[in-house]
Structures are given as structure tokens and as C-alpha cells.
Amino acid sequence: MLAETPDPPYYAVIFSSRRSDIATGYDETAERMMHLASQQPGFLGVESAREEVGITVSYWADLESIKRWKAQAEHREAQRMGREAWYASYRVRIARVEREYGLGD
Amino acid sequence: MLAETPDPPYYAVIFSSRRSDIATGYDETAERMMHLASQQPGFLGVESAREEVGITVSYWADLESIKRWKAQAEHREAQRMGREAWYASYRVRIARVEREYGLGD
Numbered sequence: 001m002l003a004e005t006p007d008p009p010y011y012a013v014i015f016s017s018r019r020s021d022i023a024t025g026y027d028e029t030a031e032r033m034m035h036l037a038s039q040q041p042g043f044l045g046v047e048s049a050r051e052e053v054g055i056t057v058s059y060w061a062d063l064e065s066i067k068r069w070k071a072q073a074e075h076r077e078a079q080r081m082g083r084e085a086w087y088a089s090y091r092v093r094i095a096r097v098e099r100e101y102g103l104g105d
Numbered sequence: 106m107l108a109e110t111p112d113p114p115y116y117a118v119i120f121s122s123r124r125s126d127i128a129t130g131y132d133e134t135a136e137r138m139m140h141l142a143s144q145q146p147g148f149l150g151v152e153s154a155r156e157e158v159g160i161t162v163s164y165w166a167d168l169e170s171i172k173r174w175k176a177q178a179e180h181r182e183a184q185r186m187g188r189e190a191w192y193a194s195y196r197v198r199i200a201r202v203e204r205e206y207g208l209g210d
Contacts, residue, residue: 001158002121002196012200014117014162016107016152018209047121049154053106055162057119089209091107095117095200104123104194 002105003045003059008097010044011060016053017082017090026086029078040069059097066094107210108150108164113202115149116165121158122187122195131191134183145174164202171199 019026037043037058042065048056060066069075082090124131142148142163147170153161165171174180187195 001123002194005196005198008198012117012119012198014119014202016162018106047158047160049156049158049160051154051156053152053154055152055154055160057121057160057162083208087208089107089207091110091205091207093110093113093117093202094204095202097119097198097200099199100196102194102196103188103192 001047002102003047003057005044005059005097005100008100010097011063011066012095012097013058013060013066014093014095015056015058015090016093018053018088019050020086020088022085024085025081029081033075033078036072036074037069040072041065042068063094106152107207108152108162110149110164110202110205113205115202116168116171117200117202118163118165118171119198119200120161120163120195121198123158123193124155125191125193127190129190130186134186138180138183141177141179142174145177146170147173168199 034046037046042061044059044061046056046058060069139151142151147166149164149166151161151163
């Protein structure tokens with residue numbers, strides 16, 4: 001459940017959001033996007049949790065992989081629905097992971 | 106509730122964790138560390154959510170601020186308790202935010 005990422009450097013997309021009250025299609029699309037992301041070239045892993053704020057951090061080999069995923073047709077349609085319906089607000093932050101350490105598996 | 110961060114570049118500490126079944130002192134310490142972190146030099150904001158996995162992303166002006174916060178005495182004691190009791194596993198990833206965009210406030 002914690003992403004198993006390689007030694008840095010690699011990239012993280014930190015997606016933080018607050019939902020709107022429109023739920024139609026959201027859960028299915030979120031699940032589908034997780035599945036689809038995991039099949040993209042350069043995908044390294046993902047971690048996700050939601051309370052008042054939702055945070056999904058996906059990990060990628062390089063910026064080119066992130067750019068391709070952002071432009072993927074089905075994902076673009078999901079992004080449009082996100083902007084127009086599912087999210088009251090969100091932030092996308094693209095960051096270069098420089099160091100990683102931890103405990104346990 | 107979404108962090109209001111300045112224009113990049115700045116830094117993110119992505120802390121992903123799975124809890125153990127030891128809860129003693131955890132909530133108070135987590136709240137205290139949030140408060141304490143927000144008073145540190147270089148602190149820019151924080152976002153946090155927990156389901157099966159907990160994700161806390163704190164934002165910092167530079168690596169020096171992150172280093173000072175890691176070495177802060179009360180925080181060090183909390184880190185020790187985290188390793189020895191509260192977490193089954195965790196990852197800390199230090200990343201340089203290069204780009205940010207979003208929707209809404």
C-alpha cells in the first residue's frame with residue numbers, strides 16, 4: 001500500500017483536492033484512472049487517501065511520462081469532468097524526488 | 106485546507122505511512138507536531154489525509170528548513186515514538202516542487 005519506488009531521482013505528482021457535492025461517476029472514474037495510470041510507461045507507484053482533503057501522490061520515472069499521462073485521451077476526459085463537476089478545488093504539484101528513507105515494507 | 110504555496114520552486118516532504126495498532130499518545134502528538142511545524146522558519150503549508158494509508162505533505166522554502174525541522178528536539182522525540190510504536194511502516198520523500206497549477210481556492 002506504500003509505493004515501492006526505486007532510488008531517487010524520480011518524479012512525484014502531488015494531487016490535492018476538495019470534492020464538490022457532485023458524485024455521479026466519480027468512484028468508477030477514479031478507480032479506472034488508477035488502473036490506467038498503472039499501465040502507463042514510466043509509472044512507478046501511487047499512494048492515496050481522502051478525508052476533508054484528498055491527496056493522491058503518483059510516482060513517475062521522468063517528466064516525459066507525466067506529460068504523456070496528462071495528455072492520455074481517457075484521462076483528459078476525466079480531468080475535464082474533474083474541473084467541471086467533481087472538484088470544488090484542487091492543486092497539482094510536480095516535484096522531483098531527491099531523497100527517500102523509511103521504515104518497514 | 107489546500108495549502109497556499111508560493112510560486113515554485115520550493116520543497117515538499119511527502120510522508121506516507123501505515124499505522125500500527127498502538128494509539129497511545131498518537132493523536133495529541135500529531136496535532137502538536139502540526140502546530141509546531143507551522144511555526145518553523147521556512148514552513149509554507151501542509152495537507153494531510155488518512156485512510157488505509159496516511160499521507161501528509163508539508164511544504165518548505167528550502168532544504169535547510171526541512172533539515173532544521175527534522176532536528177527539532179520535540180520533533181525528534183515524536184519521530185522516535187513513530188518508529189518504535191505508532192507506525193508499522195512509513196516513507197519520507199523529499200522533493201523539489203517545480204510546477205504548480207490548479208482550480209479554485
